[in-house]
Amino acid sequence: MSPSSETAREGSRLVIVESPAKAKTIKGYLGPGYVVEASVGHIRDLPNGAAEVPAAYEGQSWARLGVNVDADFEPIYVVNTDKRQQVAKLKKLLKDADELFLATDEDREGEAIAWHLQEVLQPKVPVRRMVFHEITKDAIQSAVANPRELNQRLVDAQETRRILDRLYGYEVSPVLWKKVGPKLSAGRVQSVATRLVVERERERRAFRSASYWDVLGTFDTGRAGDATDPRTVNARLVGLDGKRVATGRDFGPDGQLRNRDVLHVDEVGARALAAALGSAAFAVRAVERKPYRRSPYAPFRTTTLQQEASRKLGLGAKATMQVAQKLYENGFITYMRTDSTTLSDTAVTAARAQVRELYGAEYLPDAPRSYAGKVKNAQEAHEAIRPSGDRFRTPAETGLTGDQFRLYELIWMRTVASQMKDAVGQSVTVRIGGTAAEAENLPGRDAEFTASGKIITFHGFLKAYVEGSDDPDAELDDRERRLPMVEEGDPLTATELTPEGHATKPPARYTEASLVKELEEREIGRPSTYASIIGTILDRGYVFKKGTALVPSFIAFAVVGLLENHFGRLVDYDFTAKMEDDLDRIARGETESVPWLRRFYFGEDTPDGGDHLEGLKALVTDLGAIDAREVNSFPVGDGIVLRVGRYGPYVERGDKRADVPSDLPPDELTVEKAEELLDKPTDDYVLGTDPASGHLIVAKHGRYGPYVTEVLPEPEAPAAEPEPAADEAPEKTAGTAKKAPARKTAKKTAKKAAAKGPKPRTASLLKSMSLDTVTLEDALKLFSLPRVVGVDPQSGEEITAQNGRFGPYLKKGTDSRSLENEDQLFTVTLDEALAIYAQPKKRGRTAAKPPLKELGNDPVSGQPVVVKDGRFGPYVTDGETNATIRVGDSVDTITPERAYELLAERRAQGPAPKKRAAAKKAPAKKAPARKTAASKKAPAKKAT
Numbered sequence: 001m002s003p004s005s006e007t008a009r010e011g012s013r014l015v016i017v018e019s020p021a022k023a024k025t026i027k028g029y030l031g032p033g034y035v036v037e038a039s040v041g042h043i044r045d046l047p048n049g050a051a052e053v054p055a056a057y058e059g060q061s062w063a064r065l066g067v068n069v070d071a072d073f074e075p076i077y078v079v080n081t082d083k084r085q086q087v088a089k090l091k092k093l094l095k096d097a098d099e100l101f102l103a104t105d106e107d108r109e110g111e112a113i114a115w116h117l118q119e120v121l122q123p124k125v126p127v128r129r130m131v132f133h134e135i136t137k138d139a140i141q142s143a144v145a146n147p148r149e150l151n152q153r154l155v156d157a158q159e160t161r162r163i164l165d166r167l168y169g170y171e172v173s174p175v176l177w178k179k180v181g182p183k184l185s186a187g188r189v190q191s192v193a194t195r196l197v198v199e200r201e202r203e204r205r206a207f208r209s210a211s212y213w214d215v216l217g218t219f220d221t222g223r224a225g226d227a228t229d230p231r232t233v234n235a236r237l238v239g240l241d242g243k244r245v246a247t248g249r250d251f252g253p254d255g256q257l258r259n260r261d262v263l264h265v266d267e268v269g270a271r272a273l274a275a276a277l278g279s280a281a282f283a284v285r286a287v288e289r290k291p292y293r294r295s296p297y298a299p300f301r302t303t304t305l306q307q308e309a310s311r312k313l314g315l316g317a318k319a320t321m322q323v324a325q326k327l328y329e330n331g332f333i334t335y336m337r338t339d340s341t342t343l344s345d346t347a348v349t350a351a352r353a354q355v356r357e358l359y360g361a362e363y364l365p366d367a368p369r370s371y372a373g374k375v376k377n378a379q380e381a382h383e384a385i386r387p388s389g390d391r392f393r394t395p396a397e398t399g400l401t402g403d404q405f406r407l408y409e410l411i412w413m414r415t416v417a418s419q420m421k422d423a424v425g426q427s428v429t430v431r432i433g434g435t436a437a438e439a440e441n442l443p444g445r446d447a448e449f450t451a452s453g454k455i456i457t458f459h460g461f462l463k464a465y466v467e468g469s470d471d472p473d474a475e476l477d478d479r480e481r482r483l484p485m486v487e488e489g490d491p492l493t494a495t496e497l498t499p500e501g502h503a504t505k506p507p508a509r510y511t512e513a514s515l516v517k518e519l520e521e522r523e524i525g526r527p528s529t530y531a532s533i534i535g536t537i538l539d540r541g542y543v544f545k546k547g548t549a550l551v552p553s554f555i556a557f558a559v560v561g562l563l564e565n566h567f568g569r570l571v572d573y574d575f576t577a578k579m580e581d582d583l584d585r586i587a588r589g590e591t592e593s594v595p596w597l598r599r600f601y602f603g604e605d606t607p608d609g610g611d612h613l614e615g616l617k618a619l620v621t622d623l624g625a626i627d628a629r630e631v632n633s634f635p636v637g638d639g640i641v642l643r644v645g646r647y648g649p650y651v652e653r654g655d656k657r658a659d660v661p662s663d664l665p666p667d668e669l670t671v672e673k674a675e676e677l678l679d680k681p682t683d684d685y686v687l688g689t690d691p692a693s694g695h696l697i698v699a700k701h702g703r704y705g706p707y708v709t710e711v712l713p714e715p716e717a718p719a720a721e722p723e724p725a726a727d728e729a730p731e732k733t734a735g736t737a738k739k740a741p742a743r744k745t746a747k748k749t750a751k752k753a754a755a756k757g758p759k760p761r762t763a764s765l766l767k768s769m770s771l772d773t774v775t776l777e778d779a780l781k782l783f784s785l786p787r788v789v790g791v792d793p794q795s796g797e798e799i800t801a802q803n804g805r806f807g808p809y810l811k812k813g814t815d816s817r818s819l820e821n822e823d824q825l826f827t828v829t830l831d832e833a834l835a836i837y838a839q840p841k842k843r844g845r846t847a848a849k850p851p852l853k854e855l856g857n858d859p860v861s862g863q864p865v866v867v868k869d870g871r872f873g874p875y876v877t878d879g880e881t882n883a884t885i886r887v888g889d890s891v892d893t894i895t896p897e898r899a900y901e902l903l904a905e906r907r908a909q910g911p912a913p914k915k916r917a918a919a920k921k922a923p924a925k926k927a928p929a930r931k932t933a934a935s936k937k938a939p940a941k942k943a944t
Helices: 020-030 081-095 108-121 137-145 152-179 190-206 267-279 302-313 317-329 345-358 402-417 512-521 527-539 554-566 573-587 593-602 616-621 671-679 746-756 776-783 830-838 896-908
Strands: 012-017 034-038 097-102 127-129 211-220 232-240 282-294 423-435 446-458 491-503 543-546 549-552 603-605 612-614 633-637 640-645 648-653 656-659 685-689 696-700 707-711 762-764 787-791 798-804 807-812 815-818 853-857 864-870 873-877 882-884
Touching: 012 020, 012 081, 020 034, 020 137, 020 317, 034 081, 081 097, 081 108, 097 108, 108 152, 152 554, 152 573, 152 593, 152 616, 190 512, 190 527, 190 549, 190 554, 211 267, 211 446, 232 423, 267 491, 282 446, 302 317, 302 402, 302 512, 302 527, 317 402, 317 512, 317 527, 317 896, 345 402, 402 896, 512 527, 527 543, 549 554, 554 633, 554 640, 573 593, 593 603, 593 616, 633 671, 640 671, 648 671, 656 671, 685 776, 696 776, 707 776, 762 776, 787 830, 798 830, 807 830, 815 830, 853 896, 864 896, 873 896, 882 896
Parallel strands: 012 034, 012 097, 097 127
Antiparallel strands: 211 232, 211 491, 232 446, 282 423, 282 491, 423 446, 543 549, 603 612, 633 640, 640 648, 648 656, 685 696, 696 707, 707 762, 787 798, 798 807, 807 815, 853 864, 864 873, 873 882
């Protein structure tokens, strides 16, 4: 019997966890006498909008916030609409139980959920707080036997964080609606994360590339070589006449050399030097050997797991956490939201046992390894993320498949490797010198080349695990480069000298992995929230992906610019990190919540009597200084300005404007690109005048593709009142009740329609047509569609030829049949149409369309991944999972790795929920008046 279908029996214990999957697993470990049910996440929260604000608080100035800022920031809590049925079920189960165990996760969020459950359920039986870090039989039974009390400090810290985020979001977001555009949001961490991405793009826009040259030489020792002692060595020019040759790090972002003590070699000099060195005698000038040692990486915590899953498995932060959640709930790994790198004694013993068993005793250090936490304010009392149990299951023993197998394998390998010996070896640097013959254009004559190598004599932990890198060009720890066994003074012969040009590159865009790393290093936000933060900025359209890179949209530039100029403190990196410190101090009981919130919201006077430090309330009150047009305008150059408009970004110069593609990365909007967009024909293509109607016929670029339409004369209409300017538009504040519009009468509707006049004829171009070649004759033929072909003599139904989303077709009543080509739209006869209908209707397509692109085999399913053209645009599929191609990706540029990532994210979401049939409504009965919770007198404390 599943946990959700049980009824609590007299004398039983009710255990409440967060998810149904976890409930099912735990029930199997507890057995009879326990009923395990899920809360399905949070059951109570601040009201989301005016409709959820209890009637007792309506009309209060602070009600829209859901927080009484005038009464010590007292929050209003309401049971979520979609959780009322579950709450009723929990109350029913509790009636028959004699003990309640709150078994939510042991972190701030889990502690708060447990507190909310206690507040809402109001149990009359003893309440125990049951905590565990892994879902194994021993861990669950130990948690039942050793319960604790609720940690009120953790609850207060989470509540303060929730109130802070509500004040920030509900006060600042409406400013963005008013000054930038609708459906935007601001947040304590999401806005700072967006700023990081925007600032990196600003650096890329301002970046100017510099070119520099050097020489790559291949030098021969003159003796026979083998795998351990190669005959030749490749070395690169590093010095001329005692001066170091400039490399990319010597140039600034402006393309200028910032180090004047180095020698900048250009193409002419490099080619002259390579030619002059052809006859030079070379010898080894120095050999430097140093011991090499690399220690294992610490076991995974939340952020390092997200980073490695991104690098190695192509999983985004959100998908990683979704897969990890399933592994945890099914008992395969320990809790996946943790700042800790500590392993329990049980875990260390299990890891060391597997090292001995799988790799041999020589790979096992004498003493267990321990790892100190490096994360400031790490408040979670968990272990690192590791395989669960006192004996780790190898990946092959788990029976897992797909992303769950790959992520478990990653966690298992990292955990085992953390208890292995160091990798040791030797690093070698060889310096080679020679003197060039006299020649013109030489930047110098005495040339010095350098080669570096690494030999690993004992791989140690590298046998089990090698950490990835965000830099695709970086050399990984297990990479060896063997150099010839040479000594100082040994002669060498240059067999090849190749001049090579290089160009400095702009700073790389953030990926999900590197953005998570940056946020953590700046101590902004919590590791457990990074996945949702990245998901939010992607969903809001502030950021889109190009491959794995995070690219800011132009609207993100507008939002960040407004926040920097008018709410600078709120998006200041140090201030945001200090807020995180303060929240942790509240959790530790070192400071109080209410005074801190009061300072943040209302402001404070500085201790030295200086200027008053403005609070959030004052910042959002004075909006007159914010010029909406200025906020949404960015100079491109040469008199061209980019503007962020209601329908997307566009460039403008004088009275000429052009739309900017939404997936164009901002650093690619150069003056040249803007000129190209402005010069691109965007005006109507005038095709001529319809001889029948006398109306002008034009072809246009449309949102859904090219089309033709007729230009009708403007109807006479009364002058309309001007629309409010952008900075005067009514504010769409979250939580404010909307005034219902007055109903339009039929008379008013008819009058309005008459004022509008007839609609112009419009038709999309056929696939065989283009704006450059479409003619007036083509347009008039398109206007004839749908064309009446004739009437079916048997049924009396009219048959028409029409052009649709999936191509040309015939329609008779509800029966549609495809036509073979577009020409038939205008040529098919009634007899031909009847012959088509006489054939049995073909189910499905006669032949599958060939894929648009092939991308190799998916690492999870092993099936070939292809790009196909679907009903809603191109998508990638492995035959089992389909994933839509996102903004920023295209059929031409999508890489196999990006396709695998999209498929992984789609799998992590699980199957799409099936639509439930609408229940038939019973005849309405007049119900007696019932008192709602909102109509009762509001309690002095938090409302439930």
